[in-house]
Amino acid sequence: MSEQDPEVGHLFGSTAAWALDDDVVHTNHGSFGGITTATLEAVEAARRDVAANPMRGYDREWFDHHARAVAAVAGLVGARPEDTTLVPNATVGMDVALRVLPWDPDTTIVCTDVAYPSVAANLVRRAAATGATIEVLATDPAIPEALPTMVAAALDRVGQDGPTGVVVDQFVSATATPLPVHDVVAAAHARGAVVVVDGAHVPGQVAPDRADVGADAWTGNLHKWACAPPALAALVVAERHHDRLGSVVSSWFDDEPFPGNSRWQGTVDPGPVLVAEQVVAQAVAILARADELEARARAGAEAVAEAVGGEVLPGAGWMRAVVLPDSAGPADDAGRRAIERGLWTRGIEAKVTPDHGRLVLRISTHAYTSDRDHDRLADVLGRQLGDA
Ligand SMILES: Cc1ncc(COP(=O)(O)O)c(C=O)c1O
Structure with missing residues (x-):
């Protein structure tokens, strides 16, 4: 980290310093992102100016x-x-x-x-x-x-x-x-x-x-x-x-x-x-801890795959995808919406996509993501698919 890089330790491990709702487990950063409270304040000030x-x-x-x-x-x-x-x-x-x-x-x-x-x-x-x-x-x-x-x-x-x-x-x-x-x-x-x-x-x-x-x-x-x-x-x-x-x-x-x-x-x-x-x-300051985020992304996907009987696809970086078992439901828009609904009604935002005839869960890891988030996703989705 250079002298100009901001201190970002407080952005890691929870959403406390993010504009994100702390009551929600956010596992789909990849679609629309998510911003820190520092950025939210900066952009509001810029607009006011x-x-x-x-x-x-x-x-x-x-x-x-x-x-x-x-x-x-x-x-x-x-x-x-x-x-x-x-x-x-x-x-x-x-x-x-x-x-x-x-x-x-x-x-x-x-x-x-x-x-x-x-x-x-x-x-x-x-x-x-x-x-x-x-x-x-x-x-x-x-x-x-x-x-x-x-x-x-x-x-x-x-x-x-x-x-x-x-x-x-x-x-x-x-x-x-x-x-x-x-x-x-x-x-x-x-x-x-x-x-x-x-x-x-x-x-x-x-x-x-x-x-x-x-x-x-x-x-x-x-x-x-x-x-x-x-x-x-x-x-x-x-x-x-x-x-x-x-x-x-x-x-x-x-x-x-x-x-x-x-x-x-x-x-x-x-x-x-x-x-x-x-x-x-x-x-840039967050990127300095890229390896830590990648390790968390990998471990989280493995935990979810194990809980649901799925398969982790080859990946790199801070996203991983888990192919859900056929029993997860039809590999179409209705099927993916049913799984996402089951999750968001239990406080987890997630992304499921029909792909090559299967349903794929894409899991995002960012600085705020904790192992607890992945455990909760694994637990809730495991029970949801088990009940289906
Ligand atoms: C590969 C790829 N291209 C393009 C886009 C479109 O991005 P945006 O909606 O910000 O234009 C996305 C969004 O997820 C994407 O994943």
Whole structure:
């Protein structure tokens, strides 16, 4: 920890220093995050400050605040500030990032069957508008290491027909599976393909020196693992695409190159940008204890799997997924809602997703998570499924 890093010991082991409800066991940080009381107070103060004088806040001070936020966020994700801008979330980030792909009738875009649903929908929409072909690779969550070879084989097959692109997630949403994205990028670039990476779960969970995967365009949320107030995400685009990209949304600086053209995206909630430096400093200090969180995540998943007769999927970082036994119910939306309802009515917020014909429970561990939380999840879910 450097001298500037904030003291974060009080953020560990309970939700006392978090805005989260202490009466609830929060095991789904991965979907919407959760913020500390320090960040909540900072963002409320920032909003009050701008509300007190909007002309000062937006017209005179915004660009300086925005530049400082970009520098801090770029540092957290191992990117150059000159390639980075801020967007509200990964949904918007991917929408912009996908523009770097070669969208033409003779183009093939290779993606996986575990792409985040909004990104998959975006690919389908773009393919319909341009005539490009989408090639979906069927993945196996148990063997993520097979992906680079699968991508290479697909590109070798379709690359004769025209330009190619690849879209891949760094952590699969439903199963928390870390995909070998460095190797996918290397295989794709060796074949002349443009690569877009969805790193929604990366900022704050992956150390800055490991976050950059060399993609053509990349996005990642800060309101998940970096505990920013919703909504804040990084968008990083390699310099070779800046001229063609345009701005995040057409606005006052459209005639400038990326990313300067995106420093104004219309009037937005100033809070997340104004507290970005506080958020990043806090996230870096928490990351210094990443190994401890990973060990807790692993142990928690094993305890839950044992209690319910499930199987822990391969994982890394602060999330793990447990495949629930078939007896847990139908692997559909009704099935997942029934399990989540059984848990939240007993004070546990959890995330269950139908995936590859099974129900998967994704368990998040953050600084506030205690072994007690995992024991309670294991106990309650074990009894719930036992009674079913
Ligand atoms: C892999 C992945 N991509 C994109 C998103 C979308 O994030 P947001 O809702 O913040 O836009 C998520 C959210 O969980 C995700 O897991």
